[in-house]
Amino acid sequence: MNNQIVFNGIDSDELTSVLARGIDHGGNRIAPFVDDEGGWPLRCCLQDSKSGDEIAIIAWSPFEWDGPYRETGPIVVHTGDCARSATFNDLPENLNRHPMTLRPYGREHTILYGLVEHLPEGDDLTKRTRALFTNDDVVEVYAKNATGGCFAFVARRNPPT
Numbered sequence: 001m002n003n004q005i006v007f008n009g010i011d012s013d014e015l016t017s018v019l020a021r022g023i024d025h026g027g028n029r030i031a032p033f034v035d036d037e038g039g040w041p042l043r044c045c046l047q048d049s050k051s052g053d054e055i056a057i058i059a060w061s062p063f064e065w066d067g068p069y070r071e072t073g074p075i076v077v078h079t080g081d082c083a084r085s086a087t088f089n090d091l092p093e094n095l096n097r098h099p100m101t102l103r104p105y106g107r108e109h110t111i112l113y114g115l116v117e118h119l120p121e122g123d124d125l126t127k128r129t130r131a132l133f134t135n136d137d138v139v140e141v142y143a144k145n146a147t148g149g150c151f152a153f154v155a156r157r158n159p160p161t
């Protein structure tokens, strides 16, 4: 299989509707604030926040299917305009070398535990994520921050298999 691997943050249309509702995936009221320091890892556009950005910490499930493996957890997003839904062939450099857990999921929407990788700071996440897809059982890879376990990005084949 030589499909291209693409990297995404969270779904843009879903974020737009959640922000319009004002209630996150955990049932919490969304409370935007102005970031006065910058450096929050944003999952809407996979960039780091800049001082002055309007952002919010919200509960989110990045999974686009139902089942017991569908988790919800905290992420940080822009609540105003941003690039949103950008699709990357390579992870942005600000994100590519963070310590990370890569969790591959199979066709039954379960974690392929034997393939999970814990990567230290400095590893090349783009390369390590792509390598997981050489296994045909891998449908999606969800990356979680190594310290907090917060969702960081998702990788899929394009076109999907």
Ligand SMILES: [Zn+2]
Pocket (backbone or CB within 6 Å): 042, 043, 044, 045, 046, 047, 077, 078, 081, 082, 083, 084
């Ligand atoms: Zn953003």
